[in-house]
Amino acid sequence: MTKPIHRQALKVLISTGHLGTAPSSRESFLLGMAANPDYVVADGGSSDPGPVYLGEDITLGHFAREELELFLTESRKKGIPLVIGSAGDTGSNRGVNEFVSIIKELAQEHRIPKFKIGYFYSEVSKDFLKQKLRNGKELSGLGGFPALTKSEIDLATRVVAVAGIHPFLKLLEQGADVIIAGRCGDINFTAGPCIYHGFPEPLAYHMGKMIECASLVAEPFMGKETIIGTISHDDIKITPYHPQQRCTIASVAGHSMYERETPYYEHTLGGTLDMRACQYEQFDERTVRITQAQWIPATELRVKIEGAKKVGERYMGFVGLRDPHIIRNVDAAIEWCKSAVAKRFAHEQYELFFHVFGRNAVLKELEPVRTTSPHELGIVVEGLASSDTLAEKITDFAVRMFFLVRIPGVKGTAGTAATTKKTMKSSPGYMWNINHTVPIDDPMELFPVHMTEAGV
Amino acid sequence: MAKLSELASTIRSKNAGVNQITFDIIFPDVASYRRVLASQVITRDSITRLFNIPASRISDFVAFDLANAIKFTIYRLRPSGSPGDWDILGCQQYGPLLEVEVPD
Numbered sequence: 001m002t003k004p005i006h007r008q009a010l011k012v013l014i015s016t017g018h019l020g021t022a023p024s025s026r027e028s029f030l031l032g033m034a035a036n037p038d039y040v041v042a043d044g045g046s047s048d049p050g051p052v053y054l055g056e057d058i059t060l061g062h063f064a065r066e067e068l069e070l071f072l073t074e075s076r077k078k079g080i081p082l083v084i085g086s087a088g089d090t091g092s093n094r095g096v097n098e099f100v101s102i103i104k105e106l107a108q109e110h111r112i113p114k115f116k117i118g119y120f121y122s123e124v125s126k127d128f129l130k131q132k133l134r135n136g137k138e139l140s141g142l143g144g145f146p147a148l149t150k151s152e153i154d155l156a157t158r159v160v161a162v163a164g165i166h167p168f169l170k171l172l173e174q175g176a177d178v179i180i181a182g183r184c185g186d187i188n189f190t191a192g193p194c195i196y197h198g199f200p201e202p203l204a205y206h207m208g209k210m211i212e213c214a215s216l217v218a219e220p221f222m223g224k225e226t227i228i229g230t231i232s233h234d235d236i237k238i239t240p241y242h243p244q245q246r247c248t249i250a251s252v253a254g255h256s257m258y259e260r261e262t263p264y265y266e267h268t269l270g271g272t273l274d275m276r277a278c279q280y281e282q283f284d285e286r287t288v289r290i291t292q293a294q295w296i297p298a299t300e301l302r303v304k305i306e307g308a309k310k311v312g313e314r315y316m317g318f319v320g321l322r323d324p325h326i327i328r329n330v331d332a333a334i335e336w337c338k339s340a341v342a343k344r345f346a347h348e349q350y351e352l353f354f355h356v357f358g359r360n361a362v363l364k365e366l367e368p369v370r371t372t373s374p375h376e377l378g379i380v381v382e383g384l385a386s387s388d389t390l391a392e393k394i395t396d397f398a399v400r401m402f403f404l405v406r407i408p409g410v411k412g413t414a415g416t417a418a419t420t421k422k423t424m425k426s427s428p429g430y431m432w433n434i435n436h437t438v439p440i441d442d443p444m445e446l447f448p449v450h451m452t453e454a455g456v
Numbered sequence: 457m458a459k460l461s462e463l464a465s466t467i468r469s470k471n472a473g474v475n476q477i478t479f480d481i482i483f484p485d486v487a488s489y490r491r492v493l494a495s496q497v498i499t500r501d502s503i504t505r506l507f508n509i510p511a512s513r514i515s516d517f518v519a520f521d522l523a524n525a526i527k528f529t530i531y532r533l534r535p536s537g538s539p540g541d542w543d544i545l546g547c548q549q550y551g552p553l554l555e556v557e558v559p560d
Contacts, residue, residue, distance in 0.1 A: 047473070047474050047536075048471055048536075048545055049537070049544060050541075050544040051474075051535070051536075051537045142473060142475075143474065143476050143515075143531070144475050144476070144515070145475060250465070250482070250484070250523065253525075254466060254480070254482045254525060256523070257480055257520060257523065257527050259471060259478065260472050260478065261476055261515060261516050261529045262518065263518065263520045263522075263525075278522070312539075314539065351539055351540070353540040362542055362543055362548050362549075362551070363548075363549060364540075364542070365508070365509075365533065366507040366508070366549060367552075368507065368508065369552070382539060382540065384539050429538075429539040430537070430538075431534065431538045431539070432474040432475070432535035432537070432538070435473065435475060
């Protein structure tokens with residue numbers, strides 16, 4: 001077991017809010033590295049890109065290898081740990097294995113001296129969850145989801161649990177130089193190392209919260225630039241390394257509420273970060289100092305779980321409208337298409353969506369603008385059915401029906417919609433169906449840790 | 457009369473978990489923040505009218521003094537990325553807020 005070195009301050013560098021989606025900016029990363037951080041961290045994933053990635057178990061980012069190469073080579077040069085959260089976007093076991101393999105390949109390619117990779121898995125067996133239900137435990141819904149049922153568990157393709165700091169502490173104790181994490185809370189890959197080195201829990205979790213999106217905490221708005229969070233025993237400081245960025249009280253306080261329901265609390269496995277009394281002050285030209293976060297330990301350990309179910313195979317087609325009469329009557333045209341499909345495929349199960357760009361494709365029912373008079377409209381027809389063949393047939397038929405739409409008063413008799421290209425295959429349709437918490441006895445019980453070696 | 461986009465420095469929307477979208481309206485100074493709060497153009501009630509939703513779809517509404525910000529969160533009808541959703545990140549839902557008129 002490795003004993004943590006106790007220090008006065010710990011500097012954690014981060015250059016991306018979502019590893020792999022686009023490359024980190026090399027210039028500010030190297031400027032940050034020149035400031036001698038103690039850790040490099042990055043969030044590998046999120047539920048934000050939607051349910052398809054966990055459902056299908058695929059990685060979204062095309063730049064994961066490129067970013068990992070920068071992080072690994074530079075952190076190993078300085079002999080400081082690299083910590084990656086939620087590997088492969090979703091933190092599935094495949095995502096973890098994929099990232100561990102990439103690290104090993106990079107270590108070989110760059111002839112990096114031997115080092116230890118610690119990793120942990122986050123997938124949860126459905127039997128474990130069903131056993132909880134049989135034992136009378138409630139699997140409570142988050143964000144408006146009803147309590148989880150056995151049938152929804154069965155429908156999910158796979159389930160991951162969201163880890164706290166605990167597996168990070170375990171792997172650091174075991175001397176990991178690189179950590180590849182399964183699904184974890186995005187504050188925990190930073191809070192873990194801070195707590196491991198003996199810094200106070202409230203400040204450690206709050207630093208995790210403030211730096212998880214890298215340069216989005218600073219102004220002006222720039223993604224993929226480096227910042228460093230510095231924790232001491234009584235404050236945290238956030239400093240950007242892009243020469244044109246600075247942290248201000250406004251940018252940092254503004255970021256504290258980013259992508260969360262409330263600006264005051266952050267729940268994670270083991271407790272709640274309470275930010276109600278936080279104080280922000282301008283420490284120097286580009287650095288903000290933050291104090292006074294509180295940490296409320298949980299009275300009951302509940303871990304968040306995530307899962308998605310498949311809805312069907314999916315195709316999409318694109319329709320362009322230029323006839324002002326059809327544009328004015330687009331709802332009638334859509335209704336005609338829908339009824340034509342309903343008639344032709346009366347005995348089939350399918351779902352059909354019409355995204356009307358130029359009207360309300362983006363906001364749908366939330367769109368306050370009810371009447372517009374565009375000279376063009378674009379409609380994406382999205383169709384789902386149980387088989388690939390049927391999904392393509394139905395979607396393509398719906399697109400063709402636009403071409404042959406029957407509404408009174410149409411002057412054009414050669415075709416009522418501009419179409420091009422083949423109806424396109426899309427990813428299968430998935431829906432988040434597990435967004436719940438489950439009681440557990442031990443914060444490590446769902447997160448088995450492993451150690452391996454890489455390098456030469 | 458001014459538009460909200462002329463008074464606020466940041467107006468954004470983003471997923472808050474897979475079933476909610478949160479909206480942040482951040483002002484550059486306390487005066488413009490107080491002016492908008494006092495005008496009552498951004499309240500639970502005005503949001504239900506602007507987006508044409510029942511009050512039950514608003515899960516949280518807070519005036520966050522520390523950041524000179526108004527923040528509210530709504531439930532989606534179906535979770536993010538479900539078939540039929542074209543804003544998986546919820547990051548374009550703030551559009552209508554820019555046009556809100558704030559009386560002097």
